[in-house]
Amino acid sequence: MTTDQDDSPRGMAAGLTHYGDSGFSLFLRRAFIKAMGYSDDALSRPIVGITDTFSGYNACHRTVPEMIDAIERGVLLAGGLPVRFPVTSMHESFSNPTSMYLRNLMAMDTEEMIRAQPMDSVVLIGGCDKTVPALLMGAASAGVPAILTVTGPMMTGDHRGERLGACTDCRRFWARFRAGEIDAAEIDEISGKLAPTAGTCMVMGTASTMALTAEALGMMLPGGAAIPAVHADRLRHCEASGARAVAMAAERLTPDRIMTPPAFRNAFRILHAVGGSTNALVHLAAVAGRLGYPLDLEAFDKLGQETPVLVDLKPSGQHYMEDLHKAGGLTPILRELRHQLELDCLTVSGRSLGEELDAAPAAWPQEVVRAFDNPIHSGGALRLLRGNLAPDGAVIKQSAASPMLLQHEGPAVVFKNLQDLAERIDDPELPVTADSVLVLKNAGPKGAPGMPEAGYLPIPKKLARQGVKDMVRLSDARMSGTAFGTIVLHIAPEAAEGGPLALVQDGDRIRLDAAAGRLQLVVEEKELASRQKTLSPSVSHAGSDRGFKYLYLKEVTQAPEGCDFSFLRPTQIGPPVP
Known part of the structure; x- marks a missing residue:
């Protein structure tokens, strides 16, 4: 098969290698593909x-x-x-x-x-x-x-009569392990059952x-x-x-x-x-x-309020x-x-x-998909948040959050990057309470790099052992879809791009109001302007002078643009979605 009704090359004749002679290009291609054992009939x-x-x-x-x-x-x-x-x-x-x-x-x-x-x-x-x-x-x-x-x-898997699913139950059992509710032997046993x-x-x-x-x-x-x-x-x-x-x-x-x-x-x-x-x-x-x-984030948010x-x-x-x-x-x-x-x-x-x-086949009785007028959650699974902390938007999965935390104000406990989080989250001296707001910076597309699923900040061990299961946590990172909790994600612009997230300091009051779609840093604008003047340069990464990392850091866009490379998006822009 070589051409179709619109006369465009098809089959083996499509996209020929350039040798300066299209006939020779096709001849050579067919000669080499025949080494795979194909017949002329197959190649047609x-x-x-x-x-x-x-x-x-x-x-x-x-x-x-x-x-x-x-x-x-x-x-x-x-x-x-x-x-x-x-x-x-x-x-x-x-x-x-x-x-x-x-x-x-x-x-x-x-x-x-x-x-x-x-x-x-x-x-x-x-x-x-x-x-x-x-x-x-x-x-x-x-x-x-x-x-x-x-x-x-x-x-699904099974552990001592309990049905298991990766990776929601990975996180649930790991949290129990961190809290001291299960021991090392049991968590190792569970690891072999989560992905059967x-x-x-x-x-x-x-x-x-x-x-x-x-x-x-x-x-x-x-x-x-x-x-x-x-x-x-x-x-x-x-x-x-x-x-x-x-x-x-x-x-x-x-x-x-x-x-x-x-x-x-x-x-x-x-x-x-x-x-x-x-x-x-x-x-x-x-x-x-x-x-x-x-x-169009606002259109997406509106869609959620009616879905x-x-x-x-x-x-x-x-x-x-x-x-x-x-x-x-x-x-x-x-x-x-x-x-x-x-x-x-x-x-x-x-x-x-x-x-x-x-x-499609006729419906039958089932309990997994609810009727439209009997949902498990109203107002959309995801909610757009805006405010002086997220001028270009942030998102929270409110359907998997703790309802009592969806409206919350508390003092920030700030981690400047992923390494700082790993080193200090379980420090017994960390000045944190259940009312604190855990803040992770420099975990966005450029800051990490790669926008890791680190937005699911672990509950500090000293609080986990007191029975704390959830806290308000926010970052410019992502979160696994399998995760749960009151977690604000994709804050844009990210900290590494000089977004307001970079200005947050320990003790700053942060106000979350998911119902109103607001995320606010309760700090005077004059103070924020002063902090902006002393903001450090954006994060640098080893090896960023070459290869894919160079290209990535130079071209990656922010979360609202899909974290794609800017040069891969067409210059001709159509209507916004959804």
Whole structure:
């Protein structure tokens, strides 16, 4: 297959290497690809690329090889030629300094490999937290027909009769260990039970949130977000995705036709309704930004105020992703929100979201997805905060916070960076009480670097042993979607950029009012202006004079822009989203 009806090169003739003779370029390409054992018949078919994101460091992607086998089967059955190719793979726990630091590298890798190699469409295999947004960012920029599938969530574990889920229960048990409630032997025993199978975290962490929002966005075939990694249905979904990729190649169904402003509005609404990860706000902003759609934080906040949290799933509720799958996955959530959704949005299936919802199996009794008028939380999972401490915004996951702390004023206990936090948080002499506000600086995109999931500051041991379970904590960092507590995140501008967070001192009064959307540093403006004059230069990082770190620190944007690289965002700006 070489050309289609619009006369654009297709198949092996697409994107030829430059030798000064296009005929020779194609001849040479076919000669070398035949070394893989392909016949002329195979090479005449539509080419479907498959991103191979397997890695020995990435347990979330342990099943990728068999997923690729199923995708290849689907492509072949539909008359296409599947070709797998490697791209960067990242696991949250194995990425130094953070997986967020490497997300843009994976996005660039994905984009350039799609552009560089001949393919008429591509199947994206995501899973662990940052892989889904990286793949969508790269595909959005590459402009080739693309369809996403994910590795899926793990099954739950068990500890002495108690059901366990990574990584909400990782944090819960670690907090109990820090408080002296369980000993070293038991915490070691628990570590072998929290992740009992392949797959992503089985709570509403970033991986689960991104899978659900990507399906709502229209980039995944219906039903794919919640299927457990080890279920046979996961492989059937992969086969269907491979077959659909062949049809998408013929239809030229490119990502920009699917990921439109109304589709992003659906995705952001689902983010609220599922009690999703705060990380997803940054990631969706990055994906939308690749298509020229800037994030409107006020519109996102307004969306939340009219969208209840319907999914009773940890950390905002009690269930796990396998329970959501048994309840019907995304479909029952869409049904409850139908009157609020943009149903005309096109999906990778070739049908609209409304048509797919109409074609879905009939509902059945279940307890995981609540009725619209009986939510587990009203007013949105996430809340935008503004004030003199966060002029460009901050976010709090109020659905997973302590209600009595959502309106709070207390004295700041300040940690100037991650090292300072590690060295002093458990100091018995630390001047901290349960009413204090823990403040972490220089943990943002540039300050850390890589905006780590350090916003979940640990409760100081001396307070944990007194039974303190939650405190108001704030930073320019991120927090795992699996985490919980009264935690203010993504403060922008970050401290390393000279934002007001850099001016906070021990003892300053900080006022949080989530209901009013306010975060205030209760210090006279004259005093803040004086502190600004003596502010130290921005943080420096070893090795920042070369390589990816040089590029990252030079080009990374702040959280409201998705922490993408500025040069990867188009110059032509479209309407804001959601």
